[in-house]
Amino acid sequence: MPLTFLEEIHPNTYIGLWKIEEEPAVLEKQLQLKDHEKEVLKGLNTQKRNLHWLATRVLLRKMLNTEEYIDCQPDENGKPVLLNMPHHISLSHSYDYAAVIISKDKRVGIDIEIIKDKITRVQQKFMSPQELSFMDEQYAIEHLYVCWCAKEALYKLNGKKETSFKDDIHLEEFPYQTKGVLKGSIHKEPLVKNYKIAYRKFEDYMLGYVYEEDEE
Template sequence: MDFYPYKFYNLHTKIIVFRWVRWEHFLENMFLEKRILSDKEKMFFLSLSEKRKREFLGIRYALRYIGMKMNIFYNEKRKPFLFSEGKYISLSHSFEKIAIAISSYHIGIDIEKLRHKIVKIKKKFLREDESIFINPNYEEDYLHIIWGIKESLYKLEGGIFYSFLDHYKVSPFCLKKDSCISCWIIKKTYSKKYSAFYRKIEEHYLVYIIDK
């Protein structure tokens, strides 16, 4: 595990991005044999696929690496949560990158590697009123940011609203550093507005939304 040079700290929120070096066997032995995991965490870990096990271990090693000894638990929708009073957590993985957000507020985070594949699936998440403001010269960048925003909203809401077309909306924006983007969770009776932030980190886009 290498500490990646991106972090965002303020009084209420910490966001860290790590580069994952796959030391699966070393980490699994360390966490299981040294009883670093609680019994509930161990049972959850053993139920995961090999890919999810790597992510599970990477997140916990990253937290210990920065000195945060927190037990992470999961609800029935496998949304992570902390027993620490007044603290919320959101996690994301993409290839070798792991993103962790811990906040005093509800928070959603997503990290995605920039790939052409997203153009092929845009009909699954891109609304017609969102497609009109995309600069075709930077289509992949816009699509990754929009996807990241909707994924972050989905996590923020706890996975209740599943349709990226019907339940989430992104307002028009332009590509620029430290941009704040308005976005919405659309419910039957009302809609709620949020502000999303993004950063490009090498070939990845990091997006996060804090519900203050």
């Protein structure tokens, strides 16, 4: 499971990316799974889903650098949380990659997606007309994936099921580049919170991640 990169993006806040090349049994041996986690694995109906579940947790263990059991379970909204450690976490996966972001003191979100042109068929479901108006025609598919990853990362940071990508998560206009930072916000009356979301393209994938900054 070769490390693609591990980077500190803010004090006590790290992102990690791994390429998945092992069989599920190899990954499972690196974890200390309890019976309830083994039941979750049994419920995953494809080897790829099995690999993704295991790989994100192996990467999480490596980033936490611990030999202790990691009690990672979904909360009432399905967001993965650590019950026996203080860190905030977010997990993602797509095809051959697993991605994790951890922070000791900040809420976080991460998303990784393989880039495919089918995203154009669903763009109106997660993008507002104003957001669609600033898509770069030359790099429309990549630009859409930046927006998707940014909104998914914000959704995961927020951790509330009722949050709508199109109606509640808004992105400011930004030019497409292969790596950059854009501004976004979550609007859930009566609150509006602003964020800076970082992204980067590598190979045929897009990665987006965000952490909650200190109040000014």
